[in-house]
Amino acid sequence: MNKEIRDAAEAVADIPDGASLAVGGFGLSGIPDVLIGALYAQGATGLEVVSNNCGVDGRGLGVLLAAGRIARVTGSYVGENKEFARQYLNGELEVELTPQGTLAERLRAGGAGIPAFYTPAGVGTQVARGGLPWRYAAGGGSVAVASPPKETRDFSGRPYVLEHGITTDFALVRAWRGDRHGNLVFRRAAANFNPLAAMAGRVTVAEVEELVEPGELSPEEIHLPGIYVQRVVRLTAEEASDKPIEKRTVRS
Template sequence: MWSRLLRRSFSSKVYKSSKEAVADIFSGASLAVGGFGNCGVPENLIDAAADLNLKGLTLVTNNCGVEGYGLNIMLARKQVKRVVASYVGENENFEKQYLNGELELEITPQGTLAEKMRAGGAGIPAFFTATGYGTVVSEGQFPIKYKLGGKEPEILSHKKETRNIDGRDYVLENSIRTDFALVKAWKGDTLGNLVYKGSAQNFNPLAAMAGKITIAEVEHLVEPGELDPATIHTPSVYVQRIIKGEKYTKPIERLTLSTGEAVQVPGKGETKAMREAIIKRASKELKSGMYVNLGIGMPTLVPNFLPKDMEIYLQSENGIMGMGPYPKPGMQDPDLINAGKETVTMNKGAALFNSSDSFAMIRGGNLQLSILGALQVSKDGDLANWIIPGKMVKGMGGAMDLVSSPTKCVVTMEHTAKNAHKLLNKCTLPLTGRKVVALLITEMGVFDFKREGGITLVEIGKGLTVDQVKAATECSFLVASDLRQMNID
């Protein structure tokens, strides 16, 4: 008797179509949207919402996907007023509209964004975090919107409240609640319980919490009792509407496969050799048993130069611990990607989790090492690696969270760019973090920022002199008494 009443009471959560489920979304509404790259994107709900011809939407999401898919459809139709995101990435439409003054961008560190959504759904109005302290995130003056044409800012971000707690500086971040949330799950029941697959979990559970009205689409819709309660990621209490998705394309943004051939370092001639030297040297920082996060670009190639018997645990901030190599042809899974949107596998003993849990383990100091790329590094260990104002907007992604954590931060960087210095007295680009670099590895040498006395050249590139390194470096540096050649063998 009770089960029949319960089933009848919640039958209204099931909608016949995506169109019906999103019909009351209105112009000017705010939407929290799950997904990371193209993975875990609620594509049917987004398509249906885009067809409503809405205007002035605010999107809260990690990124806006790629051309012709997901949220980029709304961007292309000029339906979006503001995006709250951590990464613009390779989305040319997103970047162009922002730089031309057609779109507002509230750029937010990835871990902070995840926590804003989770905390909003948990009834916590604000929280303190070390992420972004001393950068434009806390200091303000970031151009949220340019005047039409992109020549000068029209809206600048405000300075945020900061506080020193137990000797460490923190930033106060307001949490996020949105009018609606659009999420995608692998399986769901008619009550609204949701199960995600692989790294498609990412921001979806957090978006589900943040939305005042959460609309879920699933690949498989089942009856209550058919899901193992222990496997449910989002309980039905967070979900107000659910549909079975009409169709799924699930495009892979970066198909990366293991063909049995050696992984090729990008570039040609001297450039390729230089990058390979940097990567090989960076691989020496890893030790068996370490929990490690590798940034996109050169750092992702580091595992290819590790001894075969070395066991490390690679974390990808979109929700994987124990990431394995690229899949063999035909074994790729669009629901399993890394932070660089590449197809990957999982090693035995791997774990999957959402983006909030991912950054909790980062901020909590549970990783031993992170390796990141850079645009600039200062003599004090300041790092800039996420934006060139007015020209390039990639977004900080999870970098600010990583460098503000207790994890040792190793930076890999080409020493110069078109003969311009990159190791400077002071960074001229917006910072990712202040005094966060522990070790810098370039093709010319290895610099230790934690030695007494300050930045110290501890290893030098093969065939180079100290004077050559000084000529390619703006700032002065100490030279270790036991200076040795870079170890890349």
């Protein structure tokens, strides 16, 4: 039951080239930055990433992206990252854009063993009709790979589109508190995608700001039970306090 791993390097050492990864966080809030850094040092490439966004230039998943180590991204937001846009428009990166709520539910469904579900999001758009450019031809311009059309069906007179659940080889997440059994608590905005990403991974690795002994967390405060988590990494005080802000705003 003790899922604590010595350090982040050991926790990601067996992630191979071409692996699929669900990565938690929203913008730069709650991103598993230490695990991402360890994966960068480890050297895996050709990664297929599922995440709300792909970090920013020079931080988060943006580090792996700039190194050419990400081959495909499934996400809902691509702003704040010029290198992402450059690679996508030049045919170097495959991108599947998904409505944000749909992405969240696809991760949750995959973790719950639900293969597919119907949603009204995207009905009447290219999300349902197909034709969204997943990959451009090398050098940009023409579309090399386009999204396929999706099944639609009426329920009570309203159309819905079929979306598939997502499961990945690994998941990388960050938690505020956790125990050695893998039970996790997320704080504020970090709760947006981390629990869902953790559910979707076949092997989920969590970096934890504060690691406590089993029994110290009351059942009522646990957001994600340890059944979904296979590896836990205890962060140092310095790592836990390093929380970047995309756009710092202060009063004039």
